[in-house]
Amino acid sequence: KSLVFGKNISNGTYYLVPMFATNADGSNNWKACANSSMYIKLNISDKEMLTTVFANRSDIECKMLKHEGQAEENIETKLTATIANNGISNAVTVYIYDKTSARNANAVGVMIDANTEKTVELPYTPRTAGKHLIELYADNARKIKIGEIEINVKGSIETSLTQSGFKIKNAQGNVVKDKFECEVTIENWGNDTYKNKIVAILSDRNSANVETLEQNVEIKDDEKKTLTFAFTKMQDGNEYCVKLYYINKNLQTRLSLATPKYYVFRLSNGIEVIENGNSDNSIVTIYRINGSIATRVQQNMLEQTLKTMPRGVYIVNGNKYLNN
Numbered sequence: 001k002s003l004v005f006g007k008n009i010s011n012g013t014y015y016l017v018p019m020f021a022t023n024a025d026g027s028n029n030w031k032a033c034a035n036s037s038m039y040i041k042l043n044i045s046d047k048e049m050l051t052t053v054f055a056n057r058s059d060i061e062c063k064m065l066k067h068e069g070q071a072e073e074n075i076e077t078k079l080t081a082t083i084a085n086n087g088i089s090n091a092v093t094v095y096i097y098d099k100t101s102a103r104n105a106n107a108v109g110v111m112i113d114a115n116t117e118k119t120v121e122l123p124y125t126p127r128t129a130g131k132h133l134i135e136l137y138a139d140n141a142r143k144i145k146i147g148e149i150e151i152n153v154k155g156s157i158e159t160s161l162t163q164s165g166f167k168i169k170n171a172q173g174n175v176v177k178d179k180f181e182c183e184v185t186i187e188n189w190g191n192d193t194y195k196n197k198i199v200a201i202l203s204d205r206n207s208a209n210v211e212t213l214e215q216n217v218e219i220k221d222d223e224k225k226t227l228t229f230a231f232t233k234m235q236d237g238n239e240y241c242v243k244l245y246y247i248n249k250n251l252q253t254r255l256s257l258a259t260p261k262y263y264v265f266r267l268s269n270g271i272e273v274i275e276n277g278n279s280d281n282s283i284v285t286i287y288r289i290n291g292s293i294a295t296r297v298q299q300n301m302l303e304q305t306l307k308t309m310p311r312g313v314y315i316v317n318g319n320k321y322l323n324n
Contacts, residue, residue, distance in 0.1 A: 009044060015088060016040040059087035060094065060138040062147035063117060071132075073156040074250035076125045081136065081147065083110065084117035094146070095137040096124055103127075107140065129155030156250040160190040163244060163255035164224065168263055176263045178293065180231040182242045186255065188219040195219075199245040199252060200229040204238055205262065234265040236291075267291035287315040 043050040064082040071077040085092050092112045096105035105124050112118045126132055136147040165185030168176055180202065188194050195218045202211040211233040219225045234240060241260035245252045267290065284302055286294045286309070294314060297305045306314060306321055314321045 011044050011046065014042040014044065016042065060085060060092055060144075060146060061117075062094075062136055064119075065136060065147040065149050067134075067149055067151045071126055071151050071153045072250065073126055073129045073153055075156075076123050077151075079122040079124055079134065079136075079149065080119065081122055082117055082119045083112055085112040085114055088114055090114055094122065095140050095142070096122060097135045097137060097142060098124075098126070098132055099135050099148075100130070100132040101128060104140075105134070126151075126153040129153050157192070158190070159192070159194050159196075159246065159248045160188070161194060161219070161246045161248075161255060162187050162189055165226070166244075166256070168242075169228070171263055174261070174263050175266055176234075176240075177266050180234055180240065180242075180263075180265060182229045182231070183226060184229070184244055184255075185224055185226045186217075186219060186246070187224050188221050191221055193218060193220045194246070196247045198227060198255075200231075201243045201245070202231045202233070202240050203243060203260075204240055210234070210240065236265065236267045239264050284316055289313040289315065289320075 061084040062081055063084055064080075066080050067077065068080070069077070079096070081094070083092060083094065090111055090113050091109065093107055093109045095107050097103075098105050108120075108122045110118070110120045112120075122136075124134065131150055131152050133148060133150050135142075135145055136149075138144040138146050163184060164187045165183075167183050169181040169183050170176060170179060182200060184198075184200070186198065197214045197216050200213045200215075201209050202213075204210055211231050213229045213231065215227055215229070217225055217227065229242070231240075231242075239262045241262045243260055244255040246255055247253070282299045283296050284299055285296050286302075286305065288294050289312065294309065295305065302316065306316075306323055309323055311323055314323060
């Protein structure tokens with residue numbers, strides 16, 4: 001399309017940038033074309049007009065690209081780049097391309113003032129071990145390469161664990177009361193000792209992670225180990241399941257692909273729990289009126305403890321106590 005302009009324009013500097021309107025009637029704000037890499041600079045002085053054509057993305061220059069430390073498979077590492085922005089916008093995007101594995105690693109947006117340079121960190125996660133040639137581009141079509149670097153990626157440890165036993169210790173059918181204790185037995189089927197963490201995640205019916213617990217373990221090859229995870233962030237009446245993970249080649253991996261069982265969590269009402277034992281040293285449980293556990297004390301300290309607790313109604317062995 002041809003564009004005619006210039007009548008009654010006062011002296012000064014102007015930029016012509018391709019724009020578009022997202023609404024067909026053009027009633028909204030105009031935006032720069034996402035795929036446009038060109039703009040025209042106009043200098044108007046008296047009766048003269050000087051035009052200069054710029055390729056905006058080619059005005060991004062990488063003056064230094066390096067990597068420090070040891071990169072490891074499936075772990076994010078950082079590339080350090082000094083980027084010069086010779087364009088007119090302070091929003092700069094560079095594109096990391098892993099030529100060895102022929103995959104786009106990621107696009108990184110940074111803020112660099114026009115006509116300045118800045119040293120920035122660019123995150124990159126190698127997916128395989130060995131030497132990787134990393135290229136840096138100013139455009140996502142990979143037509144304007146501004147830098148490259150070769151890095152050596154260390155291989156991660158391959159492990160093989162399986163879940164050979166699992167139960168919720170205090171479950172009655174599909175109902176869990178008071179607490180949510182998960183006991184799992186793990187076997188190491190690999191050839192090396194597993195020395196890393198086991199992750200247990202309590203999830204609700206919406207697959208939201210409610211609580212995450214971790215334990216560092218050391219399990220020799222062909223060895224079994226039993227762990228217990230105690231969750232505390234449940235809500236009365238909600239349904240929960242437990243998913244267990246281990247670390248394989250630096251990635252969190254499910255111990256079992258079987259569909260997890262869901263349990264309904266219920267607070268104890270306090271009245272159902274009648275604790276036997278008349279000894280002064282026997283332990284009794286004090287419940288709040290909503291059924292949650294307030295504390296556990298020795299029988300001979302019960303009266304004194306109730307007097308010092310916050311004002312409210314408590315239940316002990318099925319009897320209600322009003323604390324004034």
